[in-house]
Amino acid sequence: MANLRTWAGWPAYAIVLAVLPLVLTDPHSRLLLILITMYGMLALSWNLTLGFAGIFNFAQIGFFGIGAYTAGILATQTGIDPWLTLPISAVSAVLASLVAFLPVLRLRGIYVGLATYVFSQLCIYLVLGQAGLTGGAGGIVGIPRLTLGETSLRADGRIGYYFLGAALLFATTLLVRLISRSTLGLSLLAIRDNEALATSRGVSRVRQHLIIFMIGAALAGVAGAFNTYLNGVVSTDVFGFGYLTLLLSMIFLGGSGSVYGPIAGAVVVTLVTDALQDAGAWRDVTVALLILVVLWIAPKGLAGLARRAIAPRVKENA
Amino acid sequence: MNDLLTVDGLTAGYGHTKVLRGISLRVGAAEAIGLLGPNGHGKTTLLRCVSNLHRATSGSITYAGSDTRGRSPRDLVRRGLIHVPQGSRLFPQLTVEEALRMSAASSGHTATWRDGLDHVFTVFPRLGERRGQLTGTLSGGERQMVSLGMGLMARPTLLILDEPTLGLSPKVKHELSECILRIRTEVSSIILVDGDMDLVLSLTDRYHVVLHGDIVHSGASDTTVGRDAMMSLFLGGSTDERH
DSSP states (O other): OHHHHHHTHHHHHHHHHHHHHHHOOSHHHHHHHHHHHHHHHHHHHHHIIIIISOOOOOOHHHHHHHHHHHHHHHHHHSOOOHHHHHHHHHHHHHHHHHHHTHHHHHOOHHHHHHHHHHHHHHHHHHHHHTHHHHOGGGOBOOOOOOEETTEETTHHHHHHHHHHHHHHHHHHHHHHHHHHTSHHHHHHHHHHHOHHHHHHTTOOHHHHHHHHHHHHHHHHHHHHHHHHHHHSOBOGGGGSHHHHHHHHHHHHHHOTTOSSHHHHHHHHHHHHHHHTGGGTHHHHHHHHHHHHHHHHHOTTHHHHHHHHHHHHHHHHHO | OOOSEEEEEEEEEETTEEEEEEEEEEEOTTOEEEEEOOTTSSHHHHHHHHTTSSOOSEEEEEETTEEOTTOOHHHHHHTTEEEEOSSOOOOTTSBHHHHHHHHHHHTTOSTTHHHHHHHHHHHOHHHHHTTTSBGGGSOHHHHHHHHHHHHHHTOOSEEEEESTTTTOOHHHHHHHHHHHHHHHTTSSEEEEEOSOHHHHHHHOSEEEEEETTEEEEEEETTOHHHHHHHHHHHHTTOOSOOO
C-alpha cells in the first residue's frame, strides 16, 4: 500500500508530459516546453552533486558544454548516426568529470566552487584554441537534425524534440528519485550532514562523490547534445555565465536537495524569463528579486513550500 | 598469540600536543575490555587510532593478524572492526531505517541488510517503532540506540563503543546497558569506554585505567578490588564512596 502511494504519481507525471504539447500547440509554447524539459533535466543532474552531495560543483556547466560540442563535432565531421552521439556525449562528459573531480579530492566547500568554475572557463579556451575542430569563436553551424525514420524531429512545431526532451526528463527524474533513496543517495546525505560518523561507518567520501559526479556529468552531457540538435548550432555560450545563473536560479528556487524541486524551478524560471523577454535588464532584476523573496519566505525553495502545505495531511494519514 | 587486537607502543597527538605516550593494549577473541579514566587523557584518541580515524605517530596496531597501517577506515569496517563514536547528531535527514540500511551497505552487507534490521529491532524494540522517523527528531537515548544499531548492522567482530551513555538519564542508561549486555554475547570482542565506572565494570571482563596517555592500572572487572583501586587512583588515596 505504501509502495503504491509512493509510485502513484509517476503515471500521472507521464500523462501530463504526453498531453502538454497537444494542448499547447503554438510554436512559441512548444519551444518553451522543450526548453523546460532540457533545463529540468540539467537542473536535476546538477542537483545530484550540488544538493544531495553538498559539493560546490560549478563544473556541471562544463559537462553540459562538452556534451554539446561532442555532439556538434561528431555530427558535422564524421558520418556517425546523430542518435549515437547522445550516449557518446555522455561518455565524453564523464571523462571530463574525472578531471574536474581532482580538486574535490582535497579541497572543501567554496574552494571546490572556485576550482570547478575555473574548469568550466578553461573549456572555453580549449574550444577557442582548437578552432579547426570546434570552429573557434564562430562555433559550429549546419549541424544535421535528428530524424526518426524519414521524419525530422523539427516537424509539426518541433514535436519530436519535445517528446525526446520529455522522455529524457522523465528518465532523469526517475533516476534521481531512485538514487535519492538508494544506499548511494543515503550515504551522500550522511557525508554531507556528518562526515566523521559516515567515515566511521565505512563510507568513503571520495568514492561516493566520484560516483555521483560521474552520473551527474553523464546526464549533463546528454542534455548538452540535445541542446546542440535543438538549436542546430553550438557556440561557447554553452559554457557561459548565462546558463550557469539560469540553472542555479532554478535549483535554488525549486529547492536544492529535494528530488522534484529543480523541475518546479525550471518551469517557473523558464516561464518568468520568457514573460519578461522585452524587459531588458529588468528581466534579470525581477528574476533575482523573485528568488530572494521565495527563499526568504521558504528557505527550502518551492519544494519546501509544497512540503509544508502537504505536511498536515501526512500527519493525519500516519 | 591469538589476540584479535594488539596495540603496541602507540604514540599519537594533535599538532604539538602529545596525547598517547607509548600505550600498549591487547584484546582477545570474545573478550570485553573497559577503558576508564578522566576526560582528556587519551581514551578517545586511542580508539580513533585503532579504527584509523586518526593517524598514530608511532607504534603498531595489529587487528585479526594483520597490520592496520595504511588501511582505510572503510577497509577496516569491512573486516569487522566497528567503531561507534562518541555522542553524535547522527544523520538528521535519514530515517532510522535508512540510517541502518546505509550502514549495512557501507560495510558490505547489502544483500543481508534485512536480517540485520530484524536483529537490531530485536535488540532495540524502540527503534522498530521509530523506523520511519528522521533520526534528527529522536531523543538522546534513541539516537544512541541508532548509533549502536548502525554498528550492529556492520556485523562487528570487534565493537568499539565510545561513551554510549553520555548525557543519558539513569533510566535510559540502564535500558541501554541491558542492550549492550545482550550485544556482548553476539559480538566477538568489545572495547567499552564510558564515564560510568560501574557500568563499564559490569559489562566487561577486564579494565584499564588510562591516565596521561598511558595505562596506569589494569585488573579484572568482577572484583571489588578493581573498584577500590580505581577510587584511590581518581581520588588520591581515598576509597570512600563519594556519591
